[in-house]
Amino acid sequence: MSGHPDSGLLPNARLIARREYVEKIRSRAFAVATAILMAVAVGAALVPIGLRALDREQTTRIGVTSPSAGVTGRVIDLVSQYLNPMPPGADPATVRPHYILRSEPNLATGLVDVDAGRLDSVLEVSIGSTGALDFTFHGNDGPTSATIQRLQVATFGAAVVEYSQNLQGSGGPAFHVPSFVLQPTDLGSSVAPVDPAVAGSRTLLASILVVLIFITLTVYGMWVATSVASEKASRVMELLISAGTPRQLLVGKVVGVGAAGLTQYLAILLPATLVLALQDPLATALIGPADPGEAPLIGLTLPILLAFGAFFVLGFLLYAFVYAAAGSLVSRPEDIQQLAMPLSFVSMAGYFAAIFGMTAINSRVVEVLSFVPFFSPYVMLARVMLGHVDAWEIALSLGLLVAAIGASMWIAARIYGAGVLLYGQRPGFRTFLRVAIRPGGG
Amino acid sequence: MLDRMTLVIDRLSKRYGDVVALDEVGFSVAPGEIFGFLGANGAGKTTTMRIVLDILRADSGTVTWRGRPSTELPRRTFGYLPEERGLYPRMRVLDQLVFFAGLYGVPQLEARRDALDWLERFRVTDLAGRRADELSKGNQQKIQFIAAVLHDPEVVLMDEPFTGLDPVNVALLRAAFLELAARGRTLIFSTHQMEVVESLAASIAIIDHGRLVTGGSTREVRRRAGRPVVRLAVDGDVELAWAVDLPGVRASRRSADVTELTVSPGTDPQSILHAALARGAVVTCFEIADASLEDVFIELVGRPSTSAPAASRQAVEPAA
Numbered sequence: 107m108s109g110h111p112d113s114g115l116l117p118n119a120r121l122i123a124r125r126e127y128v129e130k131i132r133s134r135a136f137a138v139a140t141a142i143l144m145a146v147a148v149g150a151a152l153v154p155i156g157l158r159a160l161d162r163e164q165t166t167r168i169g170v171t172s173p174s175a176g177v178t179g180r181v182i183d184l185v186s187q188y189l190n191p192m193p194p195g196a197d198p199a200t201v202r203p204h205y206i207l208r209s210e211p212n213l214a215t216g217l218v219d220v221d222a223g224r225l226d227s228v229l230e231v232s233i234g235s236t237g238a239l240d241f242t243f244h245g246n247d248g249p250t251s252a253t254i255q256r257l258q259v260a261t262f263g264a265a266v267v268e269y270s271q272n273l274q275g276s277g278g279p280a281f282h283v284p285s286f287v288l289q290p291t292d293l294g295s296s297v298a299p300v301d302p303a304v305a306g307s308r309t310l311l312a313s314i315l316v317v318l319i320f321i322t323l324t325v326y327g328m329w330v331a332t333s334v335a336s337e338k339a340s341r342v343m344e345l346l347i348s349a350g351t352p353r354q355l356l357v358g359k360v361v362g363v364g365a366a367g368l369t370q371y372l373a374i375l376l377p378a379t380l381v382l383a384l385q386d387p388l389a390t391a392l393i394g395p396a397d398p399g400e401a402p403l404i405g406l407t408l409p410i411l412l413a414f415g416a417f418f419v420l421g422f423l424l425y426a427f428v429y430a431a432a433g434s435l436v437s438r439p440e441d442i443q444q445l446a447m448p449l450s451f452v453s454m455a456g457y458f459a460a461i462f463g464m465t466a467i468n469s470r471v472v473e474v475l476s477f478v479p480f481f482s483p484y485v486m487l488a489r490v491m492l493g494h495v496d497a498w499e500i501a502l503s504l505g506l507l508v509a510a511i512g513a514s515m516w517i518a519a520r521i522y523g524a525g526v527l528l529y530g531q532r533p534g535f536r537t538f539l540r541v542a543i544r545p546g547g548g
Numbered sequence: 549m550l551d552r553m554t555l556v557i558d559r560l561s562k563r564y565g566d567v568v569a570l571d572e573v574g575f576s577v578a579p580g581e582i583f584g585f586l587g588a589n590g591a592g593k594t595t596t597m598r599i600v601l602d603i604l605r606a607d608s609g610t611v612t613w614r615g616r617p618s619t620e621l622p623r624r625t626f627g628y629l630p631e632e633r634g635l636y637p638r639m640r641v642l643d644q645l646v647f648f649a650g651l652y653g654v655p656q657l658e659a660r661r662d663a664l665d666w667l668e669r670f671r672v673t674d675l676a677g678r679r680a681d682e683l684s685k686g687n688q689q690k691i692q693f694i695a696a697v698l699h700d701p702e703v704v705l706m707d708e709p710f711t712g713l714d715p716v717n718v719a720l721l722r723a724a725f726l727e728l729a730a731r732g733r734t735l736i737f738s739t740h741q742m743e744v745v746e747s748l749a750a751s752i753a754i755i756d757h758g759r760l761v762t763g764g765s766t767r768e769v770r771r772r773a774g775r776p777v778v779r780l781a782v783d784g785d786v787e788l789a790w791a792v793d794l795p796g797v798r799a800s801r802r803s804a805d806v807t808e809l810t811v812s813p814g815t816d817p818q819s820i821l822h823a824a825l826a827r828g829a830v831v832t833c834f835e836i837a838d839a840s841l842e843d844v845f846i847e848l849v850g851r852p853s854t855s856a857p858a859a860s861r862q863a864v865e866p867a868a
Contacts, residue, residue: 109619110602112653121650129639341634345695348601348628349651527604 115357118350122358123365126333130366140370147378150314155389165203166253168245169210169219172231177239180271181231181264182207188260205253217244220291227291229257237272238282239265244289258286309464312491315414316484320457323421323483324450326367327429330360331442334433334522343526352523356515360426367422413490413500420507421483424514425453431518434525452480460484467493477503479510553614554578555600555703555734560609562595568758569595572609575753575763577736579614579702582729584749584766585738586845588853592758593738594631597705601626613703624652627696631707631738633688635680641667641691642676645698652699659698666694670720685712693721697728704728706737710744722748740853742841746770752841756849770838775847777840778809778817781833782824790827791820800843806833810843 112118130136170185172178189205207229210216216228227245234240241261247253265284337343346355381388432445459481463472467489476486476499486503489495555577562570570592577583587593598604600611602619611618613625635644642663649659667673670690675683683691689712697704710718725735725748739745745752746766753763762769777800782788788807792799796815801808811817817836824831845853 109617110621110623112622112624117653118651121647125639125647129636337634337636340637341630341632342636344603344630344632344634345628345648345692346651347603348626348630349623349648351623523603527598 110351113351113354115354118354119358119361122346122350122355123362126359126362127365127369130329130363131369136366136370140373143370143374144377147374148381151378151381151385152388155385155392165206166227167206167208167225168257169216169225169228170207170231171210171213171216171228173233175209177231177233177268178209180268181229181239181261182209184264184267185229185257185260188263189256213244217291220244227253229261234282236279236282237268238279238284239268240285240287242287242289244291246291247288249288254288261286308491311410312464312488313461315410315491316457316460316488319414319418319421319483319487320453322367322371322418323425324453326363326422327425327449327453328442328446329367330363330426331429331433331446332439333359333363334430334526335436335439335442338434338436338526339438347523347526352519352526353515356427356430356519356522359430360423364419364422364426368419371418410491413487416504417483417487417507420504420511423511424479424483424507425449427511427514427518431521431525434522435528437528456481456484460488464488464492477506479507482507555736556610556612557596557600558610558612560596560599560606560611562592562599562604562606562758570599570606570609571758573755573758573760574609575760577703577734577751579734580729580732581734581751582725582749583734583736584745584752585736585755586742586745586752586841586853587738587755588849588851591755593755594707595758596755597628597707597736597738600703600705601628622653624699625702627699627701627704629693629696629704629706629709633692635688635691635695637681638679640676641678641680641683644680645691645695648695649698652701654699662698662700663694666698669724670694670717686714686717689713690717690721693724697724697733701733703734703736706735708739709737710739710741718744742845742853746841754845754848761848762844766841767838770841770844775813775839775843776811776817777837777843778811778820779806779833779835779837780809780820780824780831781806783830783832785829791823794820794823810839 170178170182172181186203186205186207189207190203210219210225210228213228213230216225216230219225220228227243227247230242230244232240232242239261241257243254243257245253261284266281269281337346350358428449429446432449433442435445436442456475459472459475463469463475463485466472472485472489472493475481476489476495478485482503486495486500490500557573557575557577559572559574560570561568561572573592573596585593585596595604599606599609600618602611602623613621618625635641639647642660645663645666646656646659649663650656654662664673664676667676672687672690675687675691680688680691689709693706693709696706709721713721722744725737729735737749749766751763751765752769754761754769762772764772778797780788780791786802786807788799788809791797791807791809794815796812797809797820799807800810809820811820821831821834824834839847842853
């Protein structure tokens with residue numbers, strides 16, 4: 107409906123956004139939901155500390171085997187010293203070690219013990235012709251587990267000590283960097299083929315953020331749809347549509363609900379982020395200082411927060427316009443579910459693509475999906491956190507997302523302009539398509 | 549030249565699928581006029597109003613106001629009172645009025661002041677701080693009317709503004725109508741209450757099944773389309789059976805003291821008086837009047853203005 111001199115976006119979109127925002131955040135339901143989610147988020151932020159505390163309670167038993175009893179003994183001494191650091195001033199007799207290493211006659215007996223549950227894993231030491239050591243780890247710990255990361259450091263240390271002891275005068279063999287191979291004992295258990303350079307906590311964080319985006323896009327999208335539908339149900343819509351253009355109403359609605367969503371978001375995330383940022387001091391206060399080599403708790407960085415913010419806001423805009431169009435087609439808020447279902451399938455597809463994509467983050471499929479507008483908020487976010495992404499890829503993905511937002515706004519305004527005057531229609535995906543194609547038709 | 553000053557609705561047509569909602573409907577409304585837009589439910593009144601407001605596009609035909617197409621006019625030119633009343637249920641009345649006026653570009657303070665003025669005029673200042681869902685139907689309707697006129701539009705379109713109001717509020721609303729018209733505002737309203745139209749509207753249009761049936765000044769329409777009516781009362785004779793037996797005369801309405809008789813075009817109304825006097829009756833009331841609008845409506849449309857809507861149109865346009 108162009109042509110009216112007052113059909114510009116402002117000031118009406120701003121008025122509508124402000125009304126929407128004020129009504130939303132004043133409502134009791136909003137306050138209750140925010141308070142509950144805030145508590146949940148702070149709780150979730152404390153989980154890694156709890157996990158670390160639990161981890162400390164456990165004792166990991168590792169069998170060590172090598173062709174030489176002397177080498178086995180020295181490796182056990184060195185590695186267990188490293189794995190079980192003594193807190194300053196503690197009495198060695200009272201401290202329970204987290205790792206117990208014991209000698210195994212050979213790999214076969216060790217693996218039998220692992221099967222029987224007497225051992226958690228076996229560290230196989232092989233000795234090269236020059237006396238250089240190499241290590242194979244038989245166990246189920248993934249490459250990103252704290253145990254493996256610390257074992258890698260400890261075995262390297264053991265190799266250095268062994269090398270220096272074998273050194274006689276000058277002219278000995280050059281130092282051989284020991285290899286460290288992971289050999290899963292139980293093929294049934296999954297060991298994620300993630301680049302070990304990426305910290306394991308990143309995967310956890312990425313999953314959390316992708317889940318967060320999924321939940322909030324769906325919930326806030328439904329806010330938009332419900333708000334439009336209830337304006338229709340209360341018939342206030344007829345006044346609105348004669349005072350403003352569909353575009354003003356739509357943009358105002360989406361921005362107002364989005365701002366309310368963002369407010370809730372910040373109310374939830376700020377305390378949780380604070381807990382995360384202060385995690386190390388908090389952990390120290392609650393469960394004592396970090397052991398050397400203990401995995402960092404969480405890898406939240408500024409670029410990740412920025413990427414998350416950008417994909418959340420743009421993803422919301424994209425979905426919100428479609429939700430608004432859906433809301434404009436139903437006569438009662440109760441009917442929204444029928445139209446929202448196909449939408450949530452799209453959203454879910456992106457979500458699952460991101461979650462499963464995390465195990466193959468650099469694959470072509472994931473790469474392609476990370477540019478597809480309805481999926482990119484999930485998939486590109488996962489790639490940014492876990493894979494290798496060039497700056498131009500992020501820019502392209504964001505650019506496509508913005509273009510898609512423009513297109514969805516245009517289509518939504520068409521549907522909305524016709525939909526808000528339709529009553530008694532059977533809400534369904536076909537109505538949606540028909541009105542999108544020919545808004546004026548009956 | 550007159551067209552450049554008026555609201556001209558020119559040959560509007562609109563179909564919803566197979567249903568013809570409007571079929572070349574056209575009429576014009578002079579500035580400062582109160583205009584009655586009549587039709588049964590489903591006749592196409594709401595569709596016409598929506599097209600004038602440009603919230604619906606006609607398949608063909610145009611609407612111009614003072615020579616400019618309605619699609620190019622600022623939205624604040626028009627005020628609208630939809631038939632289906634709707635306010636934000638949980639928003640306070642005053643906030644609500646200021647919000648809607650704001651959408652039409654009225655600054656907040658001005659809107660607040662004018663809204664309080666209107667509330668005072670309708671004797672409901674105490675409603676300013678109440679939530680809309682706490683209001684009675686009649687009060688909601690008054691608020692809705694204020695929302696339609698608060699931005700002082702040049703043309704106000706009102707769908708059934710009098711429905712559901714008690715006599716006191718009908719009187720208040722009529723006074724507001726007359727005052728707005730005196731200030732040069734153009735008012736177009738639809739209603740089923742023909743007495744209201746007769747006493748308020750200078751001109752009318754009647755549509756049925758999407759077609760214009762008649763239009764023009766109210767007096768002219770009554771005279772042109774209807775048969776004259778004789779109101780007769782005779783002392784001690786309520787039945788007036790003899791009068792109904794006269795050729796070309798039939799009783800159209802009986803009340804406690806007066807009987808309304810419809811006279812066919814070829815019959816002289818005076819003949820009834822002659823007949824009465826010839827019988828030696830004591831005539832206490834004899835009046836020759838134009839047909840009532842209700843009679844005109846029934847004559848032209850074939851059913852009362854309050855009759856049920858055409859079923860087929862309900863699904864697409866229940867508010868018509």
